Amino acid sequence: MYPVRLVGSNVVLREIEPDDWREARVLDSDPEVVRYQTNDLLDEAGTKAALARSIGFASVVPRTVYDFAICLPGEERYVGRAGLGIGRPEHREASVWFHLRRDHWGRGLGSAALTALLDFAFGELGLHRIFGDCDPRNLHSARLMERVGMVREAHFRENYWVKGEWCGAFIYAVLEQDWRALKARKVR
Numbered sequence: 001m002y003p004v005r006l007v008g009s010n011v012v013l014r015e016i017e018p019d020d021w022r023e024a025r026v027l028d029s030d031p032e033v034v035r036y037q038t039n040d041l042l043d044e045a046g047t048k049a050a051l052a053r054s055i056g057f058a059s060v061v062p063r064t065v066y067d068f069a070i071c072l073p074g075e076e077r078y079v080g081r082a083g084l085g086i087g088r089p090e091h092r093e094a095s096v097w098f099h100l101r102r103d104h105w106g107r108g109l110g111s112a113a114l115t116a117l118l119d120f121a122f123g124e125l126g127l128h129r130i131f132g133d134c135d136p137r138n139l140h141s142a143r144l145m146e147r148v149g150m151v152r153e154a155h156f157r158e159n160y161w162v163k164g165e166w167c168g169a170f171i172y173a174v175l176e177q178d179w180r181a182l183k184a185r186k187v188r
Ligand SMILES: CC(C)(COP(=O)(O)OP(=O)(O)OC[C@H]1O[C@@H](n2cnc3c(N)ncnc32)[C@H](O)[C@@H]1OP(=O)(O)O)[C@@H](O)C(=O)NCCC(=O)NCCS
Pocket: 032, 033, 034, 036, 097, 098, 099, 100, 101, 104, 105, 106, 107, 108, 109, 110, 111, 112, 133, 134, 135, 138, 139, 140, 141, 143, 144, 147
């Protein structure tokens, strides 16, 4: 499925383009953004390579990786990225990710982007289970997943050795029937 454009409430998710690299540098060079990630800061070549990988994944058939630029409505400017990756198709399960420029944190944009992604996952893609993980110290990420209705299923202790220290992981997930029930409650 290409190109995909998701219009959510106060957010647009569009396909990533090579020209996004300049805006993507703001995200990829901010230590606060990668603070609780397994990946590190990227230099310009790293940003361009990451965007090229995302663009490459978009043309794989069947498509299993949807990595989108997050934009404000009425703008096409890249202010972050969010996406999902499908594992074995028969399990109808995907993991999600989301990263926003720091000057856009705390305004509900992350929640709007994740909600649009989940609508797409359970709608057009017909998936059954979506999960995400975060370092337990990453309160914004944990709160974001809770806020949209994902449920914390696990707390793995010290399961990653990252950047010179043991890190844990919260696992959050939502099932298609949970999502339908949440949406039905909201329209009432
Ligand atoms: C995680 C992230 C996408 C959240 O995006 P966001 O647009 O700020 O999230 P929202 O505004 O929708 O808010 C989600 C929750 O985080 C809280 N929050 C977000 N930014 C905050 C801030 N700067 N200070 C305090 N709380 C904050 C919100 O209050 C909200 O919690 P609430 O429901 O209790 O009010 C963003 O912080 C980010 O990009 N972080 C760096 C990358 C990252 O860690 N990604 C996740 C990988 S696991």
